Amino acid sequence: MERSSNAISRRPMPGLCRHSCYLGLLIFLAGIVPLWGWCSREDSTAALSALRARVQALVEQLQQRARVGVLVSDVAGRRYFEHGAEQLLVPASVTKLFWSVAALAVLGDSAVIRTALYADALPRADGTLSGNLYLVGGGDALLTVQELEELAAQLVRRGVRRITGAVLGDGTLFDGQRTRLQYSGDSDPVEPLPPITALGFNRNEVRVLVSATGRRVTAQTIPVSPGFVVDVSGVRIRKGARRGRQRVVLSARSVMRRGVQYIVVSGWIAARGTWSLGVPMEKPEVAAAATLVQRLRAAGIRVEGGFGEGKCPPGATLLGLWERPLAELLAAVNKESDNFVAEHLFKLLGARAAGSGTHAERARRLLQALLSRWGIPCQGCALWDGSGLSRRNRVSAADVVGMLRAVFQLPIADALCRSLSIAGVDGTLKQRLQQTQAQARVWAKTGTLRNASALAGYVLTADGDPLVFAILSFGVVSRAKALEDSLVATLARFSFCGAGTQSR
Structure with a gap:
């Protein structure tokens, strides 16, 4: 029997999650899913009605003590379920999705974050480096002591044996707002974070x-x-x-x-x-320079001028480079919900954005321009920080789904998906949705604050169709995680042939 012409159209997941989402796609490509194309109009209509009833029952439990916004749609924009989808709620760490998407759109999915060594001049034949050595930060929140040691080793391989000047840390890529509370719009630290700096370790x-x-x-x-x-x-x-x-x-x-x-x-x-x-660290830029001095001396390089802080002059000579893929930062931000890294990503976007104002202001304008370009009005949206710790952040479920749908059509979709937690497999979803049909078929970002809970991302149905969803709740959310999981598991079991939509 042919599928009804008025049934909801769906698009396969070409390329999306080719790597991190391979488990769900292998199931789909192996033909283990039902053959939805043979479902009748009656089957499809009844299945969708059953899905909506089941999701509605879960939402009613959640909204007993909280305000709730839920939206589920296919990638073409057809809404399968909605409840309070337009109301503005606190997104918690789902905020990180917006800045991750912005970073991929602006910097590119193959971007790297560089920490570099510059000098006033090339080393002489006798291994002497005249003048200062500059350690220039590019916003790498994950820089380690071992990577500073690698930079020192690069100088050794260049034949440097003596530096007549000082080692100076340059963190001027970021502006002077070094703490989240300076730009987050609230006064609640929630989670105290060390300074947010372009150079640190x-x-x-x-x-x-x-x-x-x-x-x-x-x-x-x-x-x-x-x-x-x-x-x-x-x-x-x-x-x-x-x-x-x-x-x-x-x-x-x-x-x-x-x-x-x-x-x-x-x-x-x-x-x-x-x-x-x-x-x-009070001054991470100085601490990084001091630690590099210690590693240089341990490697046999004499540093005569000590350490400090200073801006690298134009025209300086590049002598060493450490590069970290943007993908590594995004995995920390989305899989592990790392707030420290997320704030660095936020400031990095502000540093790369054009215009006047603080880097936080510039990052917000950049994001709004991207959302407008993708047809997402985001009216009333307020995203004050990069991590989602600010309780003044506000978005709707429709805003989140709209952005995720827009990304689905773009070349950066794979990169975003690879950064998301996989249900029952890794990240903040590792312990959730295990031994359900949603395991390894959901790629999403979690969000948790006192009185706020959220989950948003992509799910493959039993038919192998990708759905986009967002669940935001604010109030008494002690049961929110369990209900979020039940809702997403229901979506993963959904089939237009009618099987799998019942509660289990």
Whole structure:
């Protein structure tokens, strides 16, 4: 029997999720899914009615104590289900989808984020580098000590043995707003983040290890660097503390003195053991330069001018380069919902955007222009930060689905999908939707704040058809995750032939 002419049209997933979404597509291509093309008009109509009834029942449970916006559509825009789809709600970390899409659209899916070494001149034949060495940050939030060591090794391979000037950290790619609260529109830190800087490393945090042996208290930093000095004179040893009871109370404060971060630790510890304390870097640019100096010296390069902060001059000579694929940052942002990396991505977009104002303002204008180009009015939308921690962020389920539908038609669709969590497989969805038909067939971004929950992305139905969905809720959301999962699992079971739409 031929499929009814007025049945909902669908488009296969050409190219989308070719890599990270391969499990669902293999099922589809292997022919394990039902042959929807043979379904009658009556079957299709009844199946869609059953789907809507099931989803409506789940939404009614969710909205008992929360405001809810839900939209499910096919990639052509035909709406399968909607409830409060136009109302503006707090998207939490679903905010990250907007900035990820903007980064892919502006920078390209093959973009790399560069951290570079420049010098005032080429090294001489005797290995002397006259003048300063500049460590220039490109917004890489994942830069590590090991990668600074690789930059030092690149200089060794170039034959550099002596630097007559200083090593200067350059983080001028980003503007002076270094904390999320400076641009997020709210005053609730939610999750304290280290400084957001174009040049930094070790997630802009130094780890202080405080040890006690008998009556002696010592400390060291990880990483080891001349940019940090630890004062433990305010730490006391409490005698008689037993294992199983609280044995340590430590706090730290920092102050910059002549380019060095002095970390003053106070509190008490037990007589034996080592304790770890994370401390935000006050000046990550200086700390990165100082740590590079330590690695250069360890590699046999003499640095005569110390370390500090400074802008790389025009025309400087490139001597070393570390490149990180944008895809690696996006995976951290979307699979792991990394707020620190997300804020760096937000600032990076602002730095790349044209116009005046702060980088946050420029990033918002850039995003609005992209959404307008794709026909998404996003009226009343407010996206204040990159991570979604701001409670002043507002979007609708229709806005989210509209953006995801637009991306589906673009070459960047694969790259976005590869960055998303796969249900029951990885990221923030690893422990969700396991042993359901949705496992390995849902690629989505989660969102969680106090009183807010969200889930948005793509799902393959039992017929192998891609659907786009967004679920936003605000209020008492203690049951939201379970209901989100039930709703998405229902979509994954859906078939126009009628099988699989019942609750299980």
